[in-house]
Amino acid sequence: MKVLKRLSNSTLGLLLFLGLGIVAGTLVRPAGVFAAVVGQIYLALVNMAAVPLLVVAMFCGLRQLLALAHPELRIGSMLSLALALVALCAVCGTLVGIAAAPGAHLSDGARVQLGQAVLQSASDAGDLRMSLLEAHEPGHALSAISLRDVVPDNFYRVLADGRALGILTCTILFGIAFAALSGAQTRVLNSVFESIYRTFEAIIEHANLLLPLLVFGSAAHVAGHTSGAMLSAMSGFLLWFVLCALFLSCVAIAAIAARAGVPLARVMAMLKAPMLVGLTSGSATAPIPHTIEAMSTRLGFSRGVAELVVPFGAVFVRAGSALYFALATVFVANLYGRPLDAGDIAMVAAASMFAAFVSAGQSGVAGVGYAGIVLSSLQLPVEAAGVLFVAIDLICEGPRNLLSLLSVCMVVALVSAGLPSERVSTTDLQMASQPDAVFRFAFNRMQLALATGCVVTVGLLIVLMGIGVGAK
Structure with a gap:
């Protein structure tokens, strides 16, 4: 257990398993089958605990937030910052795609390789192609969100189906109503929720011990099922996406460090565990x-x-x-020679931001399908893009989750404090820094002699009582 905990929290250990997985997937493909099964068990455990943990954690957080000063300002700031960060990443992805132009200067061999991948998918993997289109076609993705999903009539149904929007609505309503009750009325239920919260935390913490095997299995799967020619053809997109995600992640870490008032290295050390889990687990x-x-x-x-x-x-x-949706759309536009004017650039950024919010609760291949929302806005082929990006999705999942995680941490850092009513003046800081008064006891000689006599008398009485009890 201790060895697994050290490996799951060790960057070098996870890199070692990553390298071993690539070697196993390249040379001995069956070696990664067992690790892939363990990875599926890990994801099943995390997903099992995710929804209850989401409900209880949001409930506890909302209860504590409503008890702080100016909760309405905090909630408004939280929503505004979240919207601004997602919009900023969409704009950055679009601008980087326009400037770097990935997919515009591919060699003839790379274009042939991508074309063959699309044709092979259409002929040999029709069931996969149809399942992607049926589940994530742009029109279907938009029609899948209805008023009942946002305001459900049955909380247990949305909880069983895992519909994040309905779960969020029910949790917020229940949390607001619960916070309005007195402490005496909610004391027992508070302890129950706290116990449930810690239980699911422990489940996910122990499931994260399987991260090394998950990294090994994922690396073996990618190495065994993705051709080198495909990776070479998509290398332009992969390079710029990873660089953009890492750059924006560093900006978020710097903002957190400035807000916390601690060195950058300390913030990275404190956030090492969640960053490793987000980068390697494939789960948000x-x-x-x-x-x-x-x-x-x-x-x-x-x-x-x-x-x-x-x-x-x-x-x-x-x-x-x-960021992923915007850069992927520009890549496909360059691949098909579709020029983008100022209106198209604004459309890509806005549609990428919208697709990011619509894909809430989805991950992996299911999330890739929502890129069709952005592609269809420019009348670009959705089917071909889906085939190309599904092939490299496991590589993009880690940087994508890492950037989202650090963006959330940045929102926490900016919303936690800093309201005008909570800023402490210099005078208050000086008063707070002064030590409290020290109580001193002073005795004169008569009082000291009297106190000594009382102590001696009490000691003699205790000794006499012990002798009497022993004599009986």
């Missing part, structure tokens, strides 16, 4: 316990804000997805 909800602990206990931000923003952001603040 797996880092939730580590992130709440790091942002509140270690970096000193408000735990109530962290418990509300982190679960909410894991589902809805999909900054990494917005």
Whole structure:
């Protein structure tokens, strides 16, 4: 157990398993089958605990947030910052795609390889292609969100189906009503929710011990099922997406460090565990316990804000997805020689931001299908793009989750404090820094002699009582 815990929290250990997985997938493909099964077990455990943890954590965070000063300003700031960060990532992805032009200067061999991949998918994997189109066609994706999904008539139904929007609505309504009750009325239920919260935290924490095997299995799967020619043809997109995600992640870490008033290296050390989990697990909800602990206990931000923003952001603040959708759309436009004017650039950024919010609660291949919303806005082929990006999705999943995670942490850092009513003046800081008065006891000789006599008398009485008890 201790060895697995060290490996799951070790960057070098995970890199070692990554390298071993690539070698196993390239040379001995069956070697990665067992690790892939373990990875599926890990994802099943995390997904099993994700929805209950999301509900309880948001409930506890909302209860604590409503008890703070000016909760309406905090909630408004949280929503505004989340929207701004997702929009910023969409704009950055669009501008980088226009400037770097990935897909515009591919060689003839690369274009032939991508064309063959699309044709092979259409002929040999028709069931996969149809399932992607049926589940994530642009029109279907938009029609799948109805008023009943946002305001459900049965909480247990949306909880069983895992519909994030309905779960969020029910949790907020229940949390607001519960927070309006007195402490005496809610004491027992508070302890129950706290126990449930810690239980699911423990489940996810123990499931994260399987991260090394998950990394090994994922690397073996990618190495065994993705051709080198495909990776070479998509290398332009992969390079710029990873660089943009890492750059924006560094900006988020710098903002958190400035807000916390601690060195950058310390912030990276405190956030090491959630960043590793987000980068390697392929799940947006797996880092939730580590992130709440790091942002509140270690970096000193408000735990109530962290418990509300982190679960909410894991589902809805999909900054990494917005960057991915924008850059992927520009790549496909360059691939098909579609010129983009100023109106098209604005459309790509806006549609990428919208697709990121619409894809709330989806991950992996299911999330890739929502790129069709952005592609269809420019009348670009959705089917071909889906085939190309599904092939490299496992490589993009880690940087995408990392950027979204650090964007959520940035929202926590900015919302936790800083309201005008909470800014402490210099005079208050000086008064707070002064030590409290020290109580001193002073005795004269008569009082000291009297006190000594009383102590001696009490001691003799205790000795005599012990002798009497022993004599009986």
